[in-house]
Amino acid sequence: MLKIWGRTNSINVQKVLWTCAELDLPFERIDAGMQFGVNNTPEYRAMNPNGLVPLIDDDGFLLWESHAIVRYLARKHGLGSLCPAEPRAAADADRWMEWYSTTLWNHMKPVFWILIRTPPEKRNMTEVEDNRQKLAGYLTMADAHLGKKEYFAGAAFTMSDIPHAVLAHRWFNVPIERPALPHYERWFKTVSARPGFQKHCAAPLT
Numbered sequence: 001m002l003k004i005w006g007r008t009n010s011i012n013v014q015k016v017l018w019t020c021a022e023l024d025l026p027f028e029r030i031d032a033g034m035q036f037g038v039n040n041t042p043e044y045r046a047m048n049p050n051g052l053v054p055l056i057d058d059d060g061f062l063l064w065e066s067h068a069i070v071r072y073l074a075r076k077h078g079l080g081s082l083c084p085a086e087p088r089a090a091a092d093a094d095r096w097m098e099w100y101s102t103t104l105w106n107h108m109k110p111v112f113w114i115l116i117r118t119p120p121e122k123r124n125m126t127e128v129e130d131n132r133q134k135l136a137g138y139l140t141m142a143d144a145h146l147g148k149k150e151y152f153a154g155a156a157f158t159m160s161d162i163p164h165a166v167l168a169h170r171w172f173n174v175p176i177e178r179p180a181l182p183h184y185e186r187w188f189k190t191v192s193a194r195p196g197f198q199k200h201c202a203a204p205l206t
């Protein structure tokens, strides 16, 4: 059976758990990361020298990096649905996943870490505000895109919606000022109602 290492409050682990739910894939999950440790042991480092979660073992095939895992599982079990089969549609889904990694997450991560995982007296609120403003700008761009498309990669839910929705859950649940983003909000309401999101990604932020 597919094995997944990673604590359930990790955004990157949540992407993989939700992907499995979309694909009806059974899995065994092993707690790892933060208070659970494991990811710094020599045994774990032998499987994932990067020392982070998630990591999967699919019948002896070891893979780390959450988006590589989401793409692998979607391509293996959901080609033509979760992973678009047509090259341009697949590239469109890939593009939005890349944009998440290279652009959006760089600004969501400090806002999340400072407001949720840093004691109040140690919070750098200037850093929060700088990143909040950048995020608001990028999400305004996403909002315009979602004004023209139902989902990030077109008319159907695909793997590219998964990272964006777990990020949106943080955007909507950290105590910050948010501009009105009606299309982004409409999209999030739709994708966050999916059972896989509800089961694995909807918990309060910790």
Ligand SMILES: N[C@@H](CCC(=O)N[C@@H](CS)C(=O)NCC(=O)O)C(=O)O
Binding pocket: 010, 011, 012, 013, 032, 033, 034, 039, 051, 052, 053, 054, 064, 065, 066, 067
């Ligand atoms: N780019 C990597 C980032 C992985 C990552 O940063 N994982 C975090 C959790 S979200 C981690 O392992 N942190 C160390 C820990 O939990 O101990 C991915 O997408 O998988």
